[in-house]
Amino acid sequence: MILKALEIEGVDQIFGFPGGAVLPLYNQLYDSPLKHLLVRHEQAAVHAADGYARVTGKPGVVFATSGPGATNLVTGIANAYMDSVPLVLITGQVASPFIGTDAFQEADITGITLPITKHNYLVKNVEELPSILSEAFFIASTGRRGPVLIDIPKDLFDHEAPFNYDQKCHIAGYNPTYSGHAGQINRAVKAIRDARRPVIFGGGGLIRAGADQVLRELAETARIPVILSLMGLGAFPGDNSLFLGMPGMHGSVTANYALTETDLIIAAGVRFDDRVTGKLENFAEKAKIIHIDIDPAEIGKNVIIDIPIVGDVRLVLEDLLCKLKPGNTEKWFKQIESWQEKYPMPAGSKGASSSLLPQFVIRELSRLSEPDTIVATDVGQHQMWTAQHFIIRAPKRFLTSGGLGTMGYGFPAAIGARLAAPEQRVLCITGDGSFQMNIQELATVVNNNLDLTIALINNGSLGMVRQWQEFFYEKRYSHTLLVGSPDFIKVAEAYGARALRASTEVEATQAIEEAFRIKGPVLIDFVVNPEENVYPMVAPNHPINQIITGGDF
Amino acid sequence: MKHVLAILVENKAGALTRISGLFSRRGFNIENIAVGETVTPGVARMTITVEGSDPVIEQVMKQLHKLINVLKVSNLSKEPSVMRELMLIKVRSETGSRSDIQQIVETFRGKVVDVSPDSMIIEVTGTEDKLEAIKMMLEHFGIKEIVRTGKVALLRGAKTTREA
Numbered sequence: 001m002i003l004k005a006l007e008i009e010g011v012d013q014i015f016g017f018p019g020g021a022v023l024p025l026y027n028q029l030y031d032s033p034l035k036h037l038l039v040r041h042e043q044a045a046v047h048a049a050d051g052y053a054r055v056t057g058k059p060g061v062v063f064a065t066s067g068p069g070a071t072n073l074v075t076g077i078a079n080a081y082m083d084s085v086p087l088v089l090i091t092g093q094v095a096s097p098f099i100g101t102d103a104f105q106e107a108d109i110t111g112i113t114l115p116i117t118k119h120n121y122l123v124k125n126v127e128e129l130p131s132i133l134s135e136a137f138f139i140a141s142t143g144r145r146g147p148v149l150i151d152i153p154k155d156l157f158d159h160e161a162p163f164n165y166d167q168k169c170h171i172a173g174y175n176p177t178y179s180g181h182a183g184q185i186n187r188a189v190k191a192i193r194d195a196r197r198p199v200i201f202g203g204g205g206l207i208r209a210g211a212d213q214v215l216r217e218l219a220e221t222a223r224i225p226v227i228l229s230l231m232g233l234g235a236f237p238g239d240n241s242l243f244l245g246m247p248g249m250h251g252s253v254t255a256n257y258a259l260t261e262t263d264l265i266i267a268a269g270v271r272f273d274d275r276v277t278g279k280l281e282n283f284a285e286k287a288k289i290i291h292i293d294i295d296p297a298e299i300g301k302n303v304i305i306d307i308p309i310v311g312d313v314r315l316v317l318e319d320l321l322c323k324l325k326p327g328n329t330e331k332w333f334k335q336i337e338s339w340q341e342k343y344p345m346p347a348g349s350k351g352a353s354s355s356l357l358p359q360f361v362i363r364e365l366s367r368l369s370e371p372d373t374i375v376a377t378d379v380g381q382h383q384m385w386t387a388q389h390f391i392i393r394a395p396k397r398f399l400t401s402g403g404l405g406t407m408g409y410g411f412p413a414a415i416g417a418r419l420a421a422p423e424q425r426v427l428c429i430t431g432d433g434s435f436q437m438n439i440q441e442l443a444t445v446v447n448n449n450l451d452l453t454i455a456l457i458n459n460g461s462l463g464m465v466r467q468w469q470e471f472f473y474e475k476r477y478s479h480t481l482l483v484g485s486p487d488f489i490k491v492a493e494a495y496g497a498r499a500l501r502a503s504t505e506v507e508a509t510q511a512i513e514e515a516f517r518i519k520g521p522v523l524i525d526f527v528v529n530p531e532e533n534v535y536p537m538v539a540p541n542h543p544i545n546q547i548i549t550g551g552d553f
Numbered sequence: 554m555k556h557v558l559a560i561l562v563e564n565k566a567g568a569l570t571r572i573s574g575l576f577s578r579r580g581f582n583i584e585n586i587a588v589g590e591t592v593t594p595g596v597a598r599m600t601i602t603v604e605g606s607d608p609v610i611e612q613v614m615k616q617l618h619k620l621i622n623v624l625k626v627s628n629l630s631k632e633p634s635v636m637r638e639l640m641l642i643k644v645r646s647e648t649g650s651r652s653d654i655q656q657i658v659e660t661f662r663g664k665v666v667d668v669s670p671d672s673m674i675i676e677v678t679g680t681e682d683k684l685e686a687i688k689m690m691l692e693h694f695g696i697k698e699i700v701r702t703g704k705v706a707l708l709r710g711a712k713t714t715r716e717a
């Protein structure tokens with residue numbers, strides 16, 4: 001019954017790991033046409049499904065067993081919830097008569113995931129299963145996307161019941177608003193016409209809504225510069241002259257200055273995270289703010305909004321586009337260009353060190369990748385360098401853990417992307433700390449001969465945390481130097497993957513070229529300068545125009 | 554300021570946990586809460602009194618609305634409404650004080666619902682102010698126990714807060 005529902009929903013790939021409570025489900029899977037990827041840790045299954053969902057736009061599907069199988073999903077679910085990724089997770093539960101008795105491998109997973117799912121279900125009888133399944137897919141993939149979990153007691157898997165599956169389900173308490181309020185749209189049009197220094201500030205919502213095309217037309221027609229949050233990268237071409245980069249803590253100086261000086265922010269599918277706004281009182285003090293979002297609760301949550309528009313960002317931007325004329329923003333662009341000239345993205349410390357700079361590695365990876373390459377990152381300095389230096393040209397090509405900042409996300413997400421987009425190159429950019437959080441998935445990629453490149457930015461430390469200790473804790477490097485890491489080449493080879501090492505610029509370029517020629521999993525261990533810091537930086541809870549530029553320009 | 558929210562919710566497993574969980578997770582303080590059936594089968598009504606500024610309450614209401622089982626959220630403090638709470642008080646009483654207590658109870662239109670040799674139970678219904686007032690009046694006799702239902706409220710006039 002479950003597998004039949006998945007087929008109707010157009011699912012072709014499942015990610016999971018079996019166990020006692022899902023034995024009946026895996027038994028049905030044995031002769032099903034559905035593909036299932038066996039991971040080596042349930043957390044990786046969720047991240048892989050998440051990567052798959054971000055690339056395809058369809059809900060990612062995960063199977064896991066009760067108790068520890070289910071609790072191993074928690075980090076991945078929280079991650080998907082924060083980044084609004086559609087997932088449907090099916091967990092086995094102990095058999096109905098045992099629920100509530102602390103039975104072997106019982107965990108209250110619906111209770112545990114209550115605050116980190118868009119919705120969840122504990123199935124009580126098999127008759128309600130078809131409607132729950134269709135609701136789950138509907139809820140996960142509409143409105144503001146998110147993970148939905150269905151917990152199914154073991155005895156229900158084999159129960160038979162009439163299978164009436166209705167994909168167009170109606171849920172009384174769930175009616176997302178899609179089209180924007182006409183009056184608000186007119187107010188927004190007027191505000192845009194009156195603005196002299198407008199910016200568009202876009203986020204992940206643009207990608208989920210498929211709003212990249214209309215965004216581009218709007219920016220080019222009205223001559224408005226574009227700033228994208230980390231989650232939004234790719235929604236506007238990274239090499240377009242109207243693009244100012246990412247704002248916030250490690251954003252470009254230009255983006256931060258522009259957000260400070262602007263008189264109108266057109267915010268689309270962003271949620272004004274603290275990493276972006278810095279000190280709230282000083283954020284965009286001179287600006288009116290138009291905020292377009294599908295989730296009404298995001299509007300006015302962190303910053304005060306002048307023109308709220310609840311709706312699908314693509315539809316709302318389309319409405320705006322047909323009412324806009326070219327704006328008079330030439331003076332504003334002059335100002336922006338002067339910032340861009342004065343503050344290019346720093347390429348790393350010059351001089352002292354002869355060793356390889358991580359920024360160089362990212363730029364080379366970007367230069368040598370095809371434009372449609374999908375990049376998945378882990379969390380830390382390498383993530384920020386990727387956001388700064390890797391040119392993302394289109395949506396669904398940059399996968400990163402934005403809201404939760406989950407180390408261990410990148411590698412499994414790349415696996416999901418690999419299965420989602422068989423024609424595109426997939427690159428995982430990771431750190432020596434993050435990679436070790438899901439390093440066991442080397443077995444998964446080797447077993448399935450998945451063609452992807454792992455670029456390990458090896459700085460021998462938990463670099464991002466080390467950087468904060470350097471800046472804010474008098475260089476007291478408490479537990480951030482990763483002494484005793486394994487030889488990653490040997491580890492990769494032991495699993496059966498190819499592996500290369502690079503410690504100089506020449507070696508780096510050669511290694512990337514070689515890795516990109518190899519079919520199958522390859523790891524490149526880039527041994528980089530361990531002291532490199534991410535600049536520019538805005539200290540936490542500071543105004544975003546107070547920037548530590550550090551480094552050399 | 555105190556706000557009284559009426560929440561219509563599908564009476565499904567976990568629905569109430571979702572609502573109370575949301576309050577604690579987002580740091581909103583519930584002052585009191587009352588739950589019961591409505592005229593529509595399968596729909597329960599929660600009345601929650603919550604303290605907060607207008608923007609905070611707006612955020613509370615939006616977050617509540619996001620819960621799939623929640624059908625409707627309205628702020629009854631923003632409109633003319635009738636608000637009531639029921640309180641039972643067990644108060645120490647002896648032959649000497651019984652008639653004094655009786656008099657206070659009558660003034661507040663309460664009822665004595667149980668009498669024993671050394672205590673009485675009093676039932677009062679009313680606004681928060683009224684319940685606080687009678688409580689204060691009875692304090693010096695010695696209050697042994699109090700139980701309150703939490704506030705319930707309905708809009709005045711023909712208007713309702715039924716599910717759409």
Ligand SMILES: Cc1ncc(C[n+]2csc(CCOP(=O)(O)OP(=O)(O)O)c2C)c(N)n1
Nearest residue numbers: 380381382405407431432433434462463464
């Ligand atoms: C699961 C998890 N634990 C801890 C952290 C805190 N944290 C943020 S960045 C970071 C360092 C990451 O190190 P590494 O992967 O080597 O990347 P680098 O910063 O060196 O590029 C840590 C520990 C986190 N984000 N996620």
